[in-house]
Amino acid sequence: MSFFKKNNTFTKEQQNRSNADLLSRELTINISTIKEVFGQTSDLIIRNTHLHFYEKVNLAIIYIEGLVDTAVQESVLNSMLMDHERTFAEKGNDQSAEQVVDFLINRILTVSQVVEVSDVTEVKTQLLSGNTLFFLDGHSKGFAVHTKGWKGRNIDEPESQTVVRGPREAFTENIETSITQIRKRIKDSSLIVESTQVGRITHTDVAIMYLKGIANEKALKEVRERLDKIDVDGILESGNIEEFIQDTTYSPFPTVFSTERADVIAGGLLEGRIAIFVDGTPFVLLVPALFIQFYQVSEDYYQRADISSLLRMLRLFCFIIALFGPALYIGITTYHMEMLPTSLLISLAAQREGIPFPALIEALMMEVAFEILREAGVRMPRTVGQAVSIVGALVIGEAAIMAGIVSPSMVIVVSITAIASFVIPSYNMAISLRILRFIFMMLAASFGLLGITVGIFALVLHLSSLKSFGVPYMTPFGPFVLKDQKDTIFRLPQWGLLNRPSLIAQHNTTRVDNKKSQKH
Amino acid sequence: MKRFVTLFVISALLLSVLSGCWNRRELNEMSLAVAMAVDKSKKGYHVSVQVVNPSQISNQQNGGALHTPVSVYSASGKTLFEAIRKIIKTSSRKTYFGHLRLLIFSKEIAKEGVGKTLDMIWRDQEFRSDFFMVVSKTKKAKDILQIFTPVEKIPANHVFQTLEVSEKAWAPTVAIDIDEFIEDLLVEGKNPVLGGIQVHGNKESGKNSSSVSKIYPDARLVASDIALFKKDKLVGWLNVDESKGYNYILGNVKSTVGFLECPGGGNITMEVIRTEAKIKGNVVNHKPKISISLKLDQNIADVECDWDISKQTTIKQIEKESAKKIIALMDKAIKKAQKEKTDVFGFGSTIHKSNPKEWAALKKNWDQEFTSLEVDIKVETKIRVFGKVNQSLLKELEE
Numbered sequence: 060m061s062f063f064k065k066n067n068t069f070t071k072e073q074q075n076r077s078n079a080d081l082l083s084r085e086l087t088i089n090i091s092t093i094k095e096v097f098g099q100t101s102d103l104i105i106r107n108t109h110l111h112f113y114e115k116v117n118l119a120i121i122y123i124e125g126l127v128d129t130a131v132q133e134s135v136l137n138s139m140l141m142d143h144e145r146t147f148a149e150k151g152n153d154q155s156a157e158q159v160v161d162f163l164i165n166r167i168l169t170v171s172q173v174v175e176v177s178d179v180t181e182v183k184t185q186l187l188s189g190n191t192l193f194f195l196d197g198h199s200k201g202f203a204v205h206t207k208g209w210k211g212r213n214i215d216e217p218e219s220q221t222v223v224r225g226p227r228e229a230f231t232e233n234i235e236t237s238i239t240q241i242r243k244r245i246k247d248s249s250l251i252v253e254s255t256q257v258g259r260i261t262h263t264d265v266a267i268m269y270l271k272g273i274a275n276e277k278a279l280k281e282v283r284e285r286l287d288k289i290d291v292d293g294i295l296e297s298g299n300i301e302e303f304i305q306d307t308t309y310s311p312f313p314t315v316f317s318t319e320r321a322d323v324i325a326g327g328l329l330e331g332r333i334a335i336f337v338d339g340t341p342f343v344l345l346v347p348a349l350f351i352q353f354y355q356v357s358e359d360y361y362q363r364a365d366i367s368s369l370l371r372m373l374r375l376f377c378f379i380i381a382l383f384g385p386a387l388y389i390g391i392t393t394y395h396m397e398m399l400p401t402s403l404l405i406s407l408a409a410q411r412e413g414i415p416f417p418a419l420i421e422a423l424m425m426e427v428a429f430e431i432l433r434e435a436g437v438r439m440p441r442t443v444g445q446a447v448s449i450v451g452a453l454v455i456g457e458a459a460i461m462a463g464i465v466s467p468s469m470v471i472v473v474s475i476t477a478i479a480s481f482v483i484p485s486y487n488m489a490i491s492l493r494i495l496r497f498i499f500m501m502l503a504a505s506f507g508l509l510g511i512t513v514g515i516f517a518l519v520l521h522l523s524s525l526k527s528f529g530v531p532y533m534t535p536f537g538p539f540v541l542k543d544q545k546d547t548i549f550r551l552p553q554w555g556l557l558n559r560p561s562l563i564a565q566h567n568t569t570r571v572d573n574k575k576s577q578k579h
Numbered sequence: 580m581k582r583f584v585t586l587f588v589i590s591a592l593l594l595s596v597l598s599g600c601w602n603r604r605e606l607n608e609m610s611l612a613v614a615m616a617v618d619k620s621k622k623g624y625h626v627s628v629q630v631v632n633p634s635q636i637s638n639q640q641n642g643g644a645l646h647t648p649v650s651v652y653s654a655s656g657k658t659l660f661e662a663i664r665k666i667i668k669t670s671s672r673k674t675y676f677g678h679l680r681l682l683i684f685s686k687e688i689a690k691e692g693v694g695k696t697l698d699m700i701w702r703d704q705e706f707r708s709d710f711f712m713v714v715s716k717t718k719k720a721k722d723i724l725q726i727f728t729p730v731e732k733i734p735a736n737h738v739f740q741t742l743e744v745s746e747k748a749w750a751p752t753v754a755i756d757i758d759e760f761i762e763d764l765l766v767e768g769k770n771p772v773l774g775g776i777q778v779h780g781n782k783e784s785g786k787n788s789s790s791v792s793k794i795y796p797d798a799r800l801v802a803s804d805i806a807l808f809k810k811d812k813l814v815g816w817l818n819v820d821e822s823k824g825y826n827y828i829l830g831n832v833k834s835t836v837g838f839l840e841c842p843g844g845g846n847i848t849m850e851v852i853r854t855e856a857k858i859k860g861n862v863v864n865h866k867p868k869i870s871i872s873l874k875l876d877q878n879i880a881d882v883e884c885d886w887d888i889s890k891q892t893t894i895k896q897i898e899k900e901s902a903k904k905i906i907a908l909m910d911k912a913i914k915k916a917q918k919e920k921t922d923v924f925g926f927g928s929t930i931h932k933s934n935p936k937e938w939a940a941l942k943k944n945w946d947q948e949f950t951s952l953e954v955d956i957k958v959e960t961k962i963r964v965f966g967k968v969n970q971s972l973l974k975e976l977e978e
Contacts, residue, residue: 401680402736408611505603
């Protein structure tokens with residue numbers, strides 16, 4: 060509660076100040092105000108000069124170094140300062156400031172966007188978003204010329220979600236480039252972008268994108284409301300936004316989908332989902348997100364239907380291994396020996412002969428060792444990465460067995476589990492399985508298969524209780540939607556994907572018109 | 580929410596402590612029993628258990644420590660369960676019976692009745708019901724557990740597989756698990772049977788590992804014959820021919836071998852590939868009657884005489900002769916069972932099903948009725964395949 064109170068007083072203060080901080084007619088006062096606002100920051104450039112066509116008036120050009128596109132800026136300055144036309148001067152030398160401004164904007168400036176600013180707050184915003192401002196002496200308004208443009212990364216291949224077949228364009232940190240990539244893919248006027256800013260200090264650009272008439276209005280309203288509610292000093296990555304807008308915090312499962320692939324977002328929009336772009340990160344959010352969505356990749360739609368169906372089943376199978384692998388091993392070998400074929404049991408028993416720890420400790424040791432290796436692999440500089448794999452393979456794999464600390468079968472179980480968890484395409488879903496795996500191992504070690512079963516019940520209950528922006532997380536399994544099964548565990552051929560997912564898109568649901576797109 | 584989560588986590592943690600991991604057993608904290616032998620002792624039972632030494636079985640090299648692949652522990656007790664528990668006195672680990680392959684009764688125990696011992700095995704939740712039960716023809720059942728076996732390092736597995744395979748490909752043995760035995764025991768008008776097992780060769784040197792370091796081991800475990808039970812008591816044995824007859828009657832024969840004598844001397848061998856037996860019961864004038872019909876497909880496997888098998892008449896004759904021979908086998912088995920007054924074929928239960936009303940009167944005196952039961956046997960044989968050649972090699976030589 061205290062958080063909100065503080066917040067109210069803050070906005071009031073802001074209002075008061077902005078009334079007082081209207082710009083003055085005196086140029087020198089304006090410049091000193093701006094200097095005061097920005098402190099002594101060295102990248103604020105203020106240049107005093109004169110207009111070439113009306114030298115009586117003093118002019119100040121203000122911008123922040125590095126945020127402006129120097130090429131654009133140069134041409135603007137060129138037109139303002141160079142003496143190449145005398146049209147204005149012919150009218151006489153005593154013009155009012157308004158007339159000068161009018162001439163300047165309409166005849167001289169060679170950029171598309173010029174905005175008037177009248178108070179200090181606006182000046183701040185314009186300067187910080189990379190525009191160049193100029194002030195005329197004797198005029199109480201400044202002008203912002205659109206010179207935005209800073210160095211960013213080029214469009215690259217996605218690092219986190221690679222495909223064999225499919226587009227190789229990933230989003231970049233620049234929100235405009237990212238939005239353009241979608242525009243390029245969906246050339247329709249129904250594609251709507253709603254921009255806003257989040258973050259009291261960072262003023263991060265955030266954009267909601269959806270297809271009008273296809274996206275679920277309710278979910279859209281929900282997204283807008285939740286974004287509006289965010290009041291935080293800074294947003295540095297879409298993950299910050301995700302945590303604010305997700306439905307459930309106390310769940311290991313992600314209820315917001317994120318990707319750096321442009322085609323995935325385009326596909327999501329076509330299904331009626333809503334994308335949230337955040338400036339400064341290539342990861343774009345997609346809501347509502349369903350459980351099954353995290354096991355699908357864009358390539359599923361580019362390969363033939365039968366192949367992608369099989370691969371999807373393989374991924375779900377890997378989900379089961381990644382979640383229950385070590386738990387089943389522990390449960391069966393310590394409680395349900397009778398379930399194993401005799402010869403297998405004997406060979407397992409032979410491997411465990413002389414191992415000083417119970418199966419649970421053994422599994423925990425290996426799992427934790429593996430988690431450490433994985434984390435080290437992610438954080439290490441690439442050049443040192445090899446050292447990790449050598450130490451991992453040799454020390455953990457070979458030496459632990461040779462030393463008789465861990466049984467070979469346990470190493471097999473842990474490695475298969477690890478590899479299976481890499482098959483899951485979505486990184487944040489894979490992480491949640493990593494957490495749950497430990498819980499299931501504990502359950503198996505204390506209650507055997509009974510514990511695992513109870514754990515599964517709890518898991519299913521939890522999953523069914525989750526929602527993502529009003530849509531049940533387990534759709535179309537719980538609630539069961541027969542029509543939507545066509546694109547879940549398996550995928551029908553393209554001409555069979557007749558409708559958009561019914562709980563996500565609620566209008567204009569037809570995707571394929573088979574009368575027109577006759578198969579040949 | 581926070582409160583709920585904390586409470587939940589704490590209670591979950593406490594729960595796992597409280598459970599004490601009931602019944603949890605690490606693989607290297609127990610010894611795996613693969614075979615159990617029950618002998619009679621002065622006090623009651625003498626139980627021997629064959630347990631696996633896992634480190635000796637696995638493929639991993641273990642520094643050449645010369646241990647046997649299995650060990651036998653034994654103990655005596657007034658009751659079976661007491662004796663089994665007493666084994667812990669000599670063994671470092673608790674015995675685990677979930678993977679028992681073989682249960683061997685000594686002849687003495689079998690004669691007195693196995694019912695008493697079965698109760699414990701049937702009742703205990705650790706025993707599964709997929710192990711085979713056999714009766715030892717060697718005097719002490721414990722001896723069977725001490726014989727080294729080649730190829731299959733675990734003797735219990737050796738016997739288990741011998742029983743399983745020979746039931747499939749060599750008719751005169753049976754592989755009976757505890758489920759089948761108890762079902763036969765409880766069904767009205769049927770008595771159970773069990774397979775027999777014995778040691779061939781030198782029993783004493785077979786107990787030494789040097790026995791299996793020879794190409795031909797000093798002692799071999801042989802599955803042979805069928806033990807006839809009356810209720811739970813052993814009453815007699817079927818020999819090889821009778822055992823075969825028994826299996827033919829019950830349609831247990833999947834594949835076997837039979838031979839005929841040729842008219843001009845020498846033998847001809849047939850490989851049975853398919854059989855189908857039907858037992859029908861009927862009661863005429865208060866007299867029960869059983870008719871058995873057997874359809875049998877066979878291949879000619881071996882012609883060791885100069886019989887001309889290319890002739891249609893010869894084939895007909897062979898079919899007829901082999902049918903006659905099989906009828907004789909079945910007849911022998913029935914005669915033997917009638918002599919021991921035990922209906923191991925379940926003729927009684929067949930009558931029970933076909934004529935339930937008459938059965939009510941017959942069942943009181945069924946053992947007596949069985950001895951004079953009229954059994955009508957029909958066998959139809961068909962020769963399917965001659966193999967790669969037509970005439971016998973002998974006949975080719977003559978020409």
